[in-house]
Amino acid sequence: MHNLWLIAKHEYRGTVFKRAFILITLAIPLGMAAVIALAIFVGTSGENNLPVGYVDKADILNVTWQPPSPMPTGIEIRAFPDEEVALAALEGKEIQAFFVLPSDYPSTLQTDLYYLEEPPSNDVWRDFDNFVRANLVATYPDEIRNRLLEGPNITVHDIVSKREFSESSIINVILPFVATFFFFIATMSASGYMLRVVADEKESRTMEIMITSVTPGQLIGGKTAGLLAAALTQLAIYIIAAIVGLIVAAPHVEELQQVTVPWAYLGVMALFFFPAYGLIAAVMVAIGAAVTKVQEGQQVAGILNLFFMAPLFLLTVIFENPAAPVVVFFTLFPTTSFMTISLRWGLGTVPLWQIGVSWILLVATTVFLVWAAARIFRAGMLRYGQPLNLKLVLSLLKGRRWR
Amino acid sequence: MHTIEVSHVAKRFGETQAVVDVSFDVERGEIFGLLGPNGAGKTTTIRLMLDIFRPDAGTVSIFGGQLDLAKKRRIGYMPEDRGLYKDLKLEPTLIYLATLKGLDEKTARSRLGEWLERFDLAEHRQKKVQELSSGMQQKAQIITTLLHDPDLIVADEPFSALDPVNTRLVKQILEEQRQAGKSILMSTHQMYQVEALCDRIVLIDEGRVVLYGAVDEIKRSFAGNAVVIEGQGDFTHIPGVLETRKHNDTYHLALQVGTDPQAVFRTLAARENVKIERFELAEPSLDDIFVNMVQNGAAKLEARHA
Numbered sequence: 001m002h003n004l005w006l007i008a009k010h011e012y013r014g015t016v017f018k019r020a021f022i023l024i025t026l027a028i029p030l031g032m033a034a035v036i037a038l039a040i041f042v043g044t045s046g047e048n049n050l051p052v053g054y055v056d057k058a059d060i061l062n063v064t065w066q067p068p069s070p071m072p073t074g075i076e077i078r079a080f081p082d083e084e085v086a087l088a089a090l091e092g093k094e095i096q097a098f099f100v101l102p103s104d105y106p107s108t109l110q111t112d113l114y115y116l117e118e119p120p121s122n123d124v125w126r127d128f129d130n131f132v133r134a135n136l137v138a139t140y141p142d143e144i145r146n147r148l149l150e151g152p153n154i155t156v157h158d159i160v161s162k163r164e165f166s167e168s169s170i171i172n173v174i175l176p177f178v179a180t181f182f183f184f185i186a187t188m189s190a191s192g193y194m195l196r197v198v199a200d201e202k203e204s205r206t207m208e209i210m211i212t213s214v215t216p217g218q219l220i221g222g223k224t225a226g227l228l229a230a231a232l233t234q235l236a237i238y239i240i241a242a243i244v245g246l247i248v249a250a251p252h253v254e255e256l257q258q259v260t261v262p263w264a265y266l267g268v269m270a271l272f273f274f275p276a277y278g279l280i281a282a283v284m285v286a287i288g289a290a291v292t293k294v295q296e297g298q299q300v301a302g303i304l305n306l307f308f309m310a311p312l313f314l315l316t317v318i319f320e321n322p323a324a325p326v327v328v329f330f331t332l333f334p335t336t337s338f339m340t341i342s343l344r345w346g347l348g349t350v351p352l353w354q355i356g357v358s359w360i361l362l363v364a365t366t367v368f369l370v371w372a373a374a375r376i377f378r379a380g381m382l383r384y385g386q387p388l389n390l391k392l393v394l395s396l397l398k399g400r401r402w403r
Numbered sequence: 404m405h406t407i408e409v410s411h412v413a414k415r416f417g418e419t420q421a422v423v424d425v426s427f428d429v430e431r432g433e434i435f436g437l438l439g440p441n442g443a444g445k446t447t448t449i450r451l452m453l454d455i456f457r458p459d460a461g462t463v464s465i466f467g468g469q470l471d472l473a474k475k476r477r478i479g480y481m482p483e484d485r486g487l488y489k490d491l492k493l494e495p496t497l498i499y500l501a502t503l504k505g506l507d508e509k510t511a512r513s514r515l516g517e518w519l520e521r522f523d524l525a526e527h528r529q530k531k532v533q534e535l536s537s538g539m540q541q542k543a544q545i546i547t548t549l550l551h552d553p554d555l556i557v558a559d560e561p562f563s564a565l566d567p568v569n570t571r572l573v574k575q576i577l578e579e580q581r582q583a584g585k586s587i588l589m590s591t592h593q594m595y596q597v598e599a600l601c602d603r604i605v606l607i608d609e610g611r612v613v614l615y616g617a618v619d620e621i622k623r624s625f626a627g628n629a630v631v632i633e634g635q636g637d638f639t640h641i642p643g644v645l646e647t648r649k650h651n652d653t654y655h656l657a658l659q660v661g662t663d664p665q666a667v668f669r670t671l672a673a674r675e676n677v678k679i680e681r682f683e684l685a686e687p688s689l690d691d692i693f694v695n696m697v698q699n700g701a702a703k704l705e706a707r708h709a
Contacts, residue, residue: 003472003503010499014491205486209547212453212480213503215472 003214007222008229015193015230024189025234028182029241036249051076052124053086053098058105061135075124077131087114096120099128176265176346180339182238183269187338188305190231191280192298197223198288198377199297216378224281231277265345269338271359276338279366280308282373289373289380290393307335311343322347332358334365404467406431406555406586412451412461413610414444421447423610426461429555429586434577436597436604436618437590440697444610445590446483449557452588453480465555476505479553481544483560483590487532494519494528497547504551511550518546522572537564545573549580556580556587562596574600594690604689606696613696622686628658628695629687630667636677641670645694657691659698 015021052075054061061079078095080086086098097115105111113119130149137145201207210219250257283304284297291297311318311330318327322344330340331350337358344350376393407429414422422444429435439445450456452463454470466474488496494515501511519525522542527535535543541564548556561577562570577587577600591597597604598618606614614621632638632654639647643662648655658664664684671677687695 006499006502200488204489205482205484206488207486208455208482208484209480209486209500210503211455212475212478213500214475 003218004222004225007214007219008226011193011197011223011226012229012233014197015227016233021189021193021230021234024185025237028185029238029245033241033245048096048118048120048124049075050093050096051078052120052128053078053080053089053095054128055080055083055086055098055100057103058101059103060101060106061132075127077128083114090114090116097124101132174346175259175262176342178242179265179269180342182235182242183273183342184309184339186231186234186238187273187277187280188308189234190227190277191284192301193230194223194227194281195284195288195297195301196294197227198285199291199294202289202380203293216374220285220374220377223285224278227281228274228277262345265342268345268355269342272338272341272362275359275363275366279334279362279369282366282369286369286373286376289377308339310336311339314340315343318343319347322350328354332361334358334362337362405429405464406466407435407452407588408462408464409448409452410462410464412448412458412463414447414451414456414458420610422451422458422607424461425605425607425610425612427605427612427615429588430603431586432581432584433602434581434587434589434600436601437588437607438592438594438597438604438614438693439607443607445607446559448607449559449588449590453478453557476551477554479504479548479551479556481548481556481558481561483563487540487543487547489533490531492529492531493524493535493543496532497543497550500547501550504553506551514550514552515546518550522546522569538566538569541565542569545576549576554585556585558587559590560592561589562591562593570596594688594693598689606693608697614692618689621692622689625687625692625695627664627684628660628662629685629691630656630658630664631681631683631685632656632671632679633681634677634679636671636674638671638677641667643667645698646691655685655691657687657695660695 054077056062056079078089080089080098083098083100086095086100089095090098096118097113097120100112100114102108102110102112133149137148140148201210214222246259250259284301287297287300287304291300314327314330317324318340321327327340327344330336331344331354341350341355341358405428407427409428410426412422412425413420425444425448427435427437437445437448447456451458452465454463454475463470466477468474487500494512497515498508498511501515502508506514515528516525519528522545524539524542524546527539532540532543545558545561548558556577558577561573565573574596577589580587589597589601601618603617604614604621605612633652634654638649638654638656641647641656643659644667645657645659648657656667658667668679668682671679671682
């Protein structure tokens with residue numbers, strides 16, 4: 001047990017203090033923050049704050065009443081008696097654009113927009129829409145008017161999972177997708193390190209020293225635990241970055257105030273994360289022991305990673321029909337279940353039977369692969385310059401003497 | 404109780420029979436040479452001893468029983484191919500490997516300081532292993548083998564890549580370890596080192612033991628299989644002579660097993676332009692014995708010892 005701890009500590013330190021690990025761990029949250037900041041900067045720097053005008057030939061915008069929620073842009077909406085005056089104001093740079101509501105507007109709902117070079121932003125469009133809408137319902141009693149202005153807000157209650165989905169909490173639908181991405185990065189990078197350390201120890205012949213000091217179980221167990229700890233460290237940094245980001249951004253972004261901690265999702269992911277990590281780690285141990293050079297291992301792993309990344313290629317199908325047979329297959333298939341369930345979570349309910357069967361299949365596959373990886377590792381660890389061929393691997397798995 | 408008892412071990416890898424039948428034992432306080440040509444099965448035998456491989460047949464006993472984790476900690480193993488993490492710094496690497504052998508970090512650090520000083524590596528302790536020369540890496544590997552003060556040292560080619568000064572240092576250290584009662588199993592192709600250091604040897608060829616015993620006894624038993632000649636003329640291409648080496652004005656002839664030195668003398672005497680000033684039977688070097696045994700194969704040896 002002491003040796004397992006020593007190996008785990010060594011691998012953990014050797015991984016988290018590596019430049020590549022620090023870069024990938026910090027680059028993702030920093031990169032995302034930079035992209036968001038850039039988007040905000042681009043969005044605000046070119047903002048046109050000139051008033052927007054309108055000519056109301058339909059004679060419906062005669063109420064000065066404003067909608068209850070503040071307009072996002074805060075841009076003044078100015079009335080003009082006719083197009084000529086409005087056009088002069090536009091050419092005089094007094095306004096950025098003006099809308100014309102023709103006399104048949106109530107029946108056609110068609111509006112004309114005039115601008116010089118750049119059309120007004122989406123926010124200006126939304127402000128004007130709100131303004132028109134508020135005028136159209138201005139004659140109704142307050143209660144009805146406010147309700148009409150709020151519009152529909154449908155909440156779907158899932159009686160199986162007890163979860164709720166509503167337009168106002170769209171962020172809670174998006175979160176699992178973001179979390180999937182981070183889970184995936186952490187798992188794959190940890191398994192990549194596992195491949196590297198095993199293949200590197202074999203290539204540098206350190207394996208021979210190690211195996212005469214500790215048991216193979218301690219060696220692999222220690223590495224797995226150390227790299228799992230590194231993966232969890234990476235995840236913790238992502239989570240802390242996300243929490244800090246939410247705290248900072250929530251006062252400015254209304255949607256973020258709706259964020260609730262998705263405990264059920266986190267519970268299911270925790271349930272799947274450990275066996276999924278074990279499965280990937282076992283595959284990487286087997287590859288690392290079977291190849292003769294780190295580079296060869298990375299090539300093989302690159303191909304096998306497709307088995308884990310396959311759900312990404314099905315994103316459209318998962319979005320359109322989360323219950324499609326191919327999606328259910330990916331939900332149950334051990335290498336894709338973790339990611340598929342995570343992606344499906346944001347879109348609705350994953351039936352309990354699928355979660356249960358999927359977990360059992362994943363755990364069973366992981367147990368088998370850990371067993372197989374141990375055999376391949378023991379047979380391949382000292383075969384310097386001689387990769388294990390498929391025939392030998394199969395004979396090892398059939399129970400022939402392995403060392 | 405022997406430190407190592409290897410009894411009739413055999414090991415096959417697929418179609419290759421790496422070890423056919425090897426037996427020997429190693430005593431406490433001796434340096435034991437495990438010798439053999441390339442591909443003879445030496446490294447496989449070492450790996451069988453250290454439970455890296457399991458034998459198909461035969462038994463291995465270390466410190467009086469099967470190898471377990473506690474016994475592994477009493478062994479210092481230096482593989483032929485140096486095995487240190489290339490991209491890690493020297494000091495933490497050696498401390499890590501020592502702690503896996505049961506040493507606490509403080510003791511490991513303290514002992515390491517002494518060893519680094521002795522091997523003149525102290526100023527390189529913060530360098531990455533890959534930045535060290537091959538000789539330095541070899542010395543670092545020797546430190547790894549000795550740092551936890553093992554009772555059994557298994558060293559595969561310990562003098563590889565060492566200059567004469569460091570070779571002498573390592574020999575001195577091995578002598579000290581023997582004096583301290585440690586058992587040392589050494590595998591090397593440098594026969595003069597074996598001759599200088601080893602108490603007993605086992606010679607393996609094609610997976611079988613072809614020679615086993617005390618170095619002095621073996622050399623005595625092979626006396627007559629070498630002759631020393633002084634004179635002028637051509638002393639090569641003599642039937643029954645494996646090799647002719649000239650050292651200063653002396654010719655050293657290694658004879659095949661069964662070759663009569665008198666027949667060699669007659670052959671030379673019959674040659675024209677050959678003048679013999681001295682012809683005497685010599686005690687062969689281990690090198691001669693090695694070459695003789697390997698070139699003649701096991702069958703003749705068995706006949707000789709029958």
